[in-house]
Amino acid sequence: MALLIGAPLLGACVLALPLTARGGRWVREIVTSLALAGALAGLVVTLMTWPVLGEATRASIHLGPLDPSEAAAGTAWSLAPLAMAALFVAIAIRSRSHMLLGLAIGQIIVAGWSATIDLTSGEAASVVASGPLVLDPLAASLLLVSVVVGGLITIYALGYEPDHLEHRGQQPARTATFLAWLLLFVAAMNLLVLADDLRMLAVGWEVTTLCSFVLIGFDGDRPAQVAARRALAYNLLGGIALGLSILLAGPGASLTELVAGGEPARAVLPLILGGCIVAAATKSALLPFHPWLLGAMIAAAPVSGLLHASAMVKAGTYLLLRLAPPIAGDGLLGPALALLGGVTFAVTAFVGLRQRDLKRILALSTISTLGLIAAAAGLGSPAAVAAGALLIVFHAVAKALAFLSVGSIEQVTRTRDLEALVGSLRTAPRLAVPLVVAAVALALPPFGLVVAKWAILQIGARDVVLMVFLAVGGATYLALWTAVVGRLIVRRADAPVPRAALPLRESLPIAVLVVGSIAGLLVAAPVARLLADPAGQVAFGVDPGLAAGWSISLAGGAFAVPIVAALAAAAAAVAVVVARRTGRIAPGPYLSGAGPTRAGVAAFHGALGGPVAVRTAGFYWGVRHGRERAAEKPGPVTPGMAPTARVASPAHPAALDEDGLTGGPWRVMTAAGWLLIAWVCALAAASWLGLGPLP
Amino acid sequence: MIAVDPLSLGIALIATLVAPIGVGLLIGVDRKVTAAVQLRIGPPLLQPLYDLTKLLAKASPATDRIVAGLLAAHLVLAVGALALVLAGGDLLAAVLVLGAAQVLFILAAGAVESPYAQLGASRELILLVAMEPLLVLAVIAYGVAAGSFSTAAIADGPSLIFRLPTLGLTLAVLLAATLRKSPFDLASSHHAHQELVKGSTTEMAGRWLAVAELGHWYEAALVLALIVLAAVQAPIVAAILAAVTYAFVVVADNATPRATWRTALAIAWGIGGTAAVLALVTAGLSAGEGILP
Numbered sequence: 001m002a003l004l005i006g007a008p009l010l011g012a013c014v015l016a017l018p019l020t021a022r023g024g025r026w027v028r029e030i031v032t033s034l035a036l037a038g039a040l041a042g043l044v045v046t047l048m049t050w051p052v053l054g055e056a057t058r059a060s061i062h063l064g065p066l067d068p069s070e071a072a073a074g075t076a077w078s079l080a081p082l083a084m085a086a087l088f089v090a091i092a093i094r095s096r097s098h099m100l101l102g103l104a105i106g107q108i109i110v111a112g113w114s115a116t117i118d119l120t121s122g123e124a125a126s127v128v129a130s131g132p133l134v135l136d137p138l139a140a141s142l143l144l145v146s147v148v149v150g151g152l153i154t155i156y157a158l159g160y161e162p163d164h165l166e167h168r169g170q171q172p173a174r175t176a177t178f179l180a181w182l183l184l185f186v187a188a189m190n191l192l193v194l195a196d197d198l199r200m201l202a203v204g205w206e207v208t209t210l211c212s213f214v215l216i217g218f219d220g221d222r223p224a225q226v227a228a229r230r231a232l233a234y235n236l237l238g239g240i241a242l243g244l245s246i247l248l249a250g251p252g253a254s255l256t257e258l259v260a261g262g263e264p265a266r267a268v269l270p271l272i273l274g275g276c277i278v279a280a281a282t283k284s285a286l287l288p289f290h291p292w293l294l295g296a297m298i299a300a301a302p303v304s305g306l307l308h309a310s311a312m313v314k315a316g317t318y319l320l321l322r323l324a325p326p327i328a329g330d331g332l333l334g335p336a337l338a339l340l341g342g343v344t345f346a347v348t349a350f351v352g353l354r355q356r357d358l359k360r361i362l363a364l365s366t367i368s369t370l371g372l373i374a375a376a377a378g379l380g381s382p383a384a385v386a387a388g389a390l391l392i393v394f395h396a397v398a399k400a401l402a403f404l405s406v407g408s409i410e411q412v413t414r415t416r417d418l419e420a421l422v423g424s425l426r427t428a429p430r431l432a433v434p435l436v437v438a439a440v441a442l443a444l445p446p447f448g449l450v451v452a453k454w455a456i457l458q459i460g461a462r463d464v465v466l467m468v469f470l471a472v473g474g475a476t477y478l479a480l481w482t483a484v485v486g487r488l489i490v491r492r493a494d495a496p497v498p499r500a501a502l503p504l505r506e507s508l509p510i511a512v513l514v515v516g517s518i519a520g521l522l523v524a525a526p527v528a529r530l531l532a533d534p535a536g537q538v539a540f541g542v543d544p545g546l547a548a549g550w551s552i553s554l555a556g557g558a559f560a561v562p563i564v565a566a567l568a569a570a571a572a573a574v575a576v577v578v579a580r581r582t583g584r585i586a587p588g589p590y591l592s593g594a595g596p597t598r599a600g601v602a603a604f605h606g607a608l609g610g611p612v613a614v615r616t617a618g619f620y621w622g623v624r625h626g627r628e629r630a631a632e633k634p635g636p637v638t639p640g641m642a643p644t645a646r647v648a649s650p651a652h653p654a655a656l657d658e659d660g661l662t663g664g665p666w667r668v669m670t671a672a673g674w675l676l677i678a679w680v681c682a683l684a685a686a687s688w689l690g691l692g693p694l695p
Numbered sequence: 696m697i698a699v700d701p702l703s704l705g706i707a708l709i710a711t712l713v714a715p716i717g718v719g720l721l722i723g724v725d726r727k728v729t730a731a732v733q734l735r736i737g738p739p740l741l742q743p744l745y746d747l748t749k750l751l752a753k754a755s756p757a758t759d760r761i762v763a764g765l766l767a768a769h770l771v772l773a774v775g776a777l778a779l780v781l782a783g784g785d786l787l788a789a790v791l792v793l794g795a796a797q798v799l800f801i802l803a804a805g806a807v808e809s810p811y812a813q814l815g816a817s818r819e820l821i822l823l824v825a826m827e828p829l830l831v832l833a834v835i836a837y838g839v840a841a842g843s844f845s846t847a848a849i850a851d852g853p854s855l856i857f858r859l860p861t862l863g864l865t866l867a868v869l870l871a872a873t874l875r876k877s878p879f880d881l882a883s884s885h886h887a888h889q890e891l892v893k894g895s896t897t898e899m900a901g902r903w904l905a906v907a908e909l910g911h912w913y914e915a916a917l918v919l920a921l922i923v924l925a926a927v928q929a930p931i932v933a934a935i936l937a938a939v940t941y942a943f944v945v946v947a948d949n950a951t952p953r954a955t956w957r958t959a960l961a962i963a964w965g966i967g968g969t970a971a972v973l974a975l976v977t978a979g980l981s982a983g984e985g986i987l988p
Contacts, residue, residue, distance in 0.1 A: 443798070444798065445788065445791040445792055445794075445795055446788075454787055454788060458787060458844055461835050461839050462839060464975045467832060467835055468828075468968075471828035471831040471832045471835070472828045474827070474828070475824050475827030475828045478794055478798060478823065478827065479820050479824045482801050482820060483820060486802055486805045486806075489761060489802055489805070490805060490807070490813075491759055491806060491808060492808050493808075556844045557787065557788075557838070557844030557848075563784070564775075564779075567775040567792065568772075568795075570775075571768035571771040574768055575764035575768035578760075578763050578764045582756070582757045582759075582764070583756055583760075585758075587758055589807050589808045589809035589812070590809040590811060590897050602808070614810055616813040616814075618817070619821075
């Protein structure tokens, strides 16, 4: 247990030492490996000491001298959120941002008030009879994700970061500091997931905020700093919401008490839950709070991977799943949360369909999936929580793979513009195949994610509004990944062939994640049996019974995973056999008549007699890339309709930053999100005032 | 798992194998009727099947290995989706598998850089966004009304046709889309009234075109299976409704030449989507004894 948080923490401290930073590559690699091995050993020991895998049990864990029930440690834990808030004030002053300063001061007021009550009431120390940490199947799922996937991302960073820093004009020696922050991130996530005591939860919460701020701004240039401050601002807002919830919950409160609806918190429970929903929505970048996560795409690939796959955004949805029983029991908040999740799911998938920046597509698809998990928490039945846990696990593996492979693609080709990567599945299969595997695992049945999506559709079938959003969002999400893979797969005669050699530290984690993602084809039921079903049972006391043999079953039907997996395998095998038996002929593309094709590059006859090269581009919903380019340089415009016919353009970073982050759809999306959050807050207040159906 | 009866499984297998013949006949009838509307004699009833067998017999090389592989996989998944339904499996799972099949076809369509094929692939993507939600909503309405998503359970239950009166419109839109009736023929049309006649199938010829076509027939067969599933207990009412809906589809087909993707989306979501939402509401109201949570 101590190893789980302590090993990465210690590793981070050692790496942060100036001596280690100067020690060169081997020192930092050995220290990082030891820290990760320690965390992994800690995970194994923890799961062997408290066997919660496949068992619907909760283990209360004491921390010995660090336990908040000890006088000195209790004081320290009460003061820790205050110290974090003070640190944020210092950061705000240093970055000379009035908004940050206002938010940080708000946080320090809330944390200070909370700490004062804690310390003066004297209750805090005595109330916690059970342990301040709780290990149950849901926490174990998140721990597995955090340690295993987070560890793989950190190993990847060993190979990726020096080159990345060099490219950005920084000292490669800063890699040690970078790794230190990654390890601290993992440690904070582990603390957050295990914490039952709300003060410890707050500490984990704020440390992840701090880590994300530092890591997003790690490259040090102006855009990185802007993105980091934006992330900090949003997360400080969430921190204030969480702080207010903790303040309302009273001294010494724990998550267990909130879930049980304990007496001190009973009257203000809706307000506490509303605060937690807002806090989780900021952390998970749900709808009105999405800008910070999209801005964070400027960071290095391991940071994005950590933020999206294993830590940070998963913390928000974890809190929602943890609090699903009281939220669903409230009668007003549950449907509101489901609506917020459903709208997030559909709208972000649509906006994703407008993008050509690969990382931004990944970010929007992450937010989309997080919306689905939030919707599951809002549905709040045992099976829904189990499906949400399944989503968290499978999404972590596939999305980590997607981010790492895009990181490698960007490192080799120096672009992540989808239009500049056309045909890379053919020219650089080693780079592009992992991304395609991730796309398939994210979007197609019977991979775990889609099976979980199937379950949520059936569980929420009675909620008509939610179903409309999930149906539209599901189709758009599928189209989004089809559009991405569709560009990579195009045969283009003059597509650039990048050098495709990755260091082992990069290719190894990618290979492991590829295997993990492909395993998702078959393991939905075993994972449900080990993690998701017990998680639902612990939350509600009823076994959701998702796992049935190798299939996933619900009251309304069963997803026969083995049969569909066999079908998918048959389809893949047929495709491979057919492709192998098909001759390697490559006629030029059909151009409705003879064109002056030269060296395999197709062309039309131009109006002035010269050849005009054929260029096509992918589908970006409602975005007309072709127009301005066509005005600059008269070129062929493919016949047809507005959103599809356009001329491809070379990678242009400025254009990438503009696309889709402004304009009508963006404003509508943000406004809708704020309306929904206002709706959630209003419902929480209404429920508190007794206007709603309280059980 | 539900115990599988070998006899019914065999019947399901045979039904899956002969399903394209049914779809081919339906298309033949459709061509006859359309010809009659346009005061032509039209092709023989079996012409679609003749076309398909002729294409299959042609020895034309594939333009691209990846396209060939994807088309074959598309057919396998489409057949599998129909087989899942006919064998009494989960309806929603079958629809998700069908979505995967459609994705593979779109990838095959856009894998070679002919501008016409690229344009067709883009439009196929729009059609996917337009149609997939309707399919999912229709199946959810079935599930809510019947209390189960298992095809076997739905077929054994009372007729859904009376409980989901508006769903017929959604199914009509879906059938029109899978049979590539206008305005859903904007990616690849059988007629010259679209400005893009062969878009997504531009780079497919001979037996590979036949494989693609066969896959589409299986998609249509799945929608037909959905219709039959709702109507099987009340065949006469169903036949009348089907005739009326078909007349509507034929009129729409002949009245919407050169429709844009916006029209297609508006019709799909405006008519099909609204009808599906109404069906979901009525299903929720009428489902009393359902076993859904």
